[in-house]
Amino acid sequence: MSDSSPLPPVRLHTEAELARDALSTPLLSRAARLARWAGPDTRVDAGGGLVDEQLPAAAEALGLSGDDAAADASEAWRVAVDAGLVEVVNEDEGTVTAGEDLALLTAGSPQDVLAVWLSAVETVLADASVPDLDGLVDEEGEVDLSALDWDPAGEAEFLDGVLGNLYLLTAGEDTPGAPVPLPALAASVIVPSDMGEPTNDVLEQVSDAMMRLDDQFRMLEPVGFVAYRPVDEALMADADEEPAAPVDDTDVSRYGMVRLTPLGLYGMRARLLEAGYAAPAVGDLADKGADALLDGTAQFPPGAAQAETEQWLQRRESLAAARELLAAARGSDAGAPLRRLRCQQALSLVGASAEPALREVLDDAELGGLARVWLTEHGAVDVPAPSEAMVYWLTIDTVAAQLAAEGNSEELRALVEGLARQHGGFFDAVWRVDHPATADVLEAMGRLHPDKKVAKEARKAAFKARSQQGG
Numbered sequence: 428m429s430d431s432s433p434l435p436p437v438r439l440h441t442e443a444e445l446a447r448d449a450l451s452t453p454l455l456s457r458a459a460r461l462a463r464w465a466g467p468d469t470r471v472d473a474g475g476g477l478v479d480e481q482l483p484a485a486a487e488a489l490g491l492s493g494d495d496a497a498a499d500a501s502e503a504w505r506v507a508v509d510a511g512l513v514e515v516v517n518e519d520e521g522t523v524t525a526g527e528d529l530a531l532l533t534a535g536s537p538q539d540v541l542a543v544w545l546s547a548v549e550t551v552l553a554d555a556s557v558p559d560l561d562g563l564v565d566e567e568g569e570v571d572l573s574a575l576d577w578d579p580a581g582e583a584e585f586l587d588g589v590l591g592n593l594y595l596l597t598a599g600e601d602t603p604g605a606p607v608p609l610p611a612l613a614a615s616v617i618v619p620s621d622m623g624e625p626t627n628d629v630l631e632q633v634s635d636a637m638m639r640l641d642d643q644f645r646m647l648e649p650v651g652f653v654a655y656r657p658v659d660e661a662l663m664a665d666a667d668e669e670p671a672a673p674v675d676d677t678d679v680s681r682y683g684m685v686r687l688t689p690l691g692l693y694g695m696r697a698r699l700l701e702a703g704y705a706a707p708a709v710g711d712l713a714d715k716g717a718d719a720l721l722d723g724t725a726q727f728p729p730g731a732a733q734a735e736t737e738q739w740l741q742r743r744e745s746l747a748a749a750r751e752l753l754a755a756a757r758g759s760d761a762g763a764p765l766r767r768l769r770c771q772q773a774l775s776l777v778g779a780s781a782e783p784a785l786r787e788v789l790d791d792a793e794l795g796g797l798a799r800v801w802l803t804e805h806g807a808v809d810v811p812a813p814s815e816a817m818v819y820w821l822t823i824d825t826v827a828a829q830l831a832a833e834g835n836s837e838e839l840r841a842l843v844e845g846l847a848r849q850h851g852g853f854f855d856a857v858w859r860v861d862h863p864a865t866a867d868v869l870e871a872m873g874r875l876h877p878d879k880k881v882a883k884e885a886r887k888a889a890f891k892a893r894s895q896q897g898g
Contacts, residue, residue: 436707436731437598437696440689446537448690449544452651455510457489457503458547462512462529464488470521477504478521502554506650510546541693544651548694551650555643556582585636586643588616590687593653594695597687604692609644609658609683613637637683644685652691656684713738717748717755720773721766725831736773749774749781757793759863761831768828771797779805796821819860822846827864830871843875847885854888859895866892 439445449455464485470478477485477500485504486496507513511528515521528546531539556579592615596607613636618625625633637658644655659681687695699706709731712723720739724732740748756770757763774781774797785801788794789811796817802810813821826846829839847853858869869889876882 433705433707433726434595434699435598436709436711436727436735437594437692438709438731438734439693439696442537442541445690445693446540446544448651448688449540450532452544452649452690454503454506454551454649455544455547455651457499458507458510458512459529459532460489461485461500461503462507462525465513465523465525467522469523471508471515471523472521473518475505475508475515477501505554506547506550509550510543512543544690545694545697547650548652551646551652552583552586555646556586558582585616585639589613589640590695591699592616593685593687594692594699597692604686604689606654606656606680606684606686608679609637609640609685610679612685613640640685641683644683647691651688652694654686654688656680658683709734710738711735713742715739717751717770721752721755721769722762724769725762725765732769732772733776736769736776740773740776745777745780746784749777749784750787753784753788753794753798756797757791761863763793764824764827764864765831767793767797767824768832771800774801775804782807792817792820793824796824815856816860819857820862823857823860823862823865823868826868826871827862830868835871835875839871840875840877843872844877847872847876847878847881854884858888858892860892863896866896 440448450459470481472478479497482497482500485500486492489500489503491499504513507526508515511526512532513523513529514526516524528539528543531543535543589612593607593612596612597604610633613633614625617633617636618629622629641658644653645657647653648655662681696706696708707723707727712720712735715723717739720736724735727735743751752770752773756767758766774785782802782805785798785807788798791798796813799810799813826839826842829836829842833839850856854869858865862868866889869885869892873882873885873889876885
């Protein structure tokens with residue numbers, strides 16, 4: 428992803444809901460319990476980790492048992508230290524005390540709780556970028572790093588790229604929050620976008636990436652960042668081994684399924700913002716002016732644009748909101764047609780009490796057409812008929828807005844065909860319209876119309892419009 432490319436807007440849960448989710452995550456709740464368990468006899472090593480002799484007691488305090496109990500307790504302790512829940516008092520003696528941030532979990536604001544949780548996430552992400560060191564310990568108990576092919580920066584960049592793509596998929600308007608198959612997610616960062624059929628070497632890289640991600644997502648789930656269905660163990664069995672039960676090779680979920688949780692979506696957005704990305708969230712514009720709303724939602728998907736507008740309107744009286752929207756919709760710049768389209772969509776959400784604002788702009792060259800549309804749709808009486816010039820101007824403005832919003836879409840193609848079919852002599856009249864986008868719209872109509880004769884008429888009209896405009 429490019430840090431200059433705007434990301435799709437996401438719909439976040441409230442901070443109060445997210446803070447409750449954070450407090451209930453297994454890893455943060457364990458870290459908090461260990462911070463409260465620690466006392467004068469607790470000892471840490473030079474790196475701040477709990478000494479091995481005290482790991483069994485820590486595991487018992489957490490109610491953990493089994494082979495992974497000590498490792499899970501050690502991880503929870505590291506999170507407690509890194510998140511400020513525990514503070515090392517004396518490094519030489521290895522003594523600790525409760526950290527200042529421990530009290531925030533019970534007495535702080537939702538933002539305070541989420542800040543602590545984000546610190547925990549950073550610890551887990553750092554750990555997830557470290558490869559499995561089993562088998563690399565020499566006879567003296569030291570890790571033989573020379574035998575490890577590991578690029579720390581590259582591994583962190585790989586995981587960030589995967590999580591960035593998962594964010595894009597999670598924020599999608601069509602299937603928000605739907606689980607993503609692990610093979611597809613791995614391929615999204617491995618397979619070049621211009622590659623047709625992946626080579627065997629690329630497929631092997633995807634397979635290796637899946638195994639790495641399987642381990643990493645297992646680590647990220649206890650902190651509440653992702654919901655993860657791991658890779659089926661039967662897929663990783665030796666070829667000579669018989670599977671314990673029949674397996675369905677067509678079931679893609681066997682290869683792992685992952686999605687960002689609502690908490691993970693919040694956390695990933697926070698990380699993207701810190702890294703300099705434009706990562707909007709629905710509700711960001713609720714306290715801004717109408718100009719910011721119309722410009723900010725210009726490239727939003729329809730559902731997100733409506734949700735953002737609804738929140739904006741909830742904070743305002745209908746008549747005042749309508750006047751502010753109409754004032755912000757004026758302009759002859761390239762973005763003005765799309766602003767007017769968003770204004771029209773926003774006005775469709777206000778009630779009849781906004782009628783005076785629409786009547787005030789009936790004689791406005793830029794707003795009179797959309798005002799008539801709104802008044803007619805709301806059953807108003809005594810709505811003056813638009814002049815032919817206003818109808819053509821509004822047509823150009825509408826097509827220009829659709830071009831800006833959707834490009835050469837099928838919906839726009841159908842609109843273009845309908846305009847040419849319904850209005851006899853359309854192109855002979857429309858090239859004279861005094862609108863900055865007239866020539867561009869007619870050129871687009873020439874590209875989009877399937878009838879070669881009609882398309883030629885549109886191109887000729889575009890030439891006349893551009894000549895009239897001095898271009």
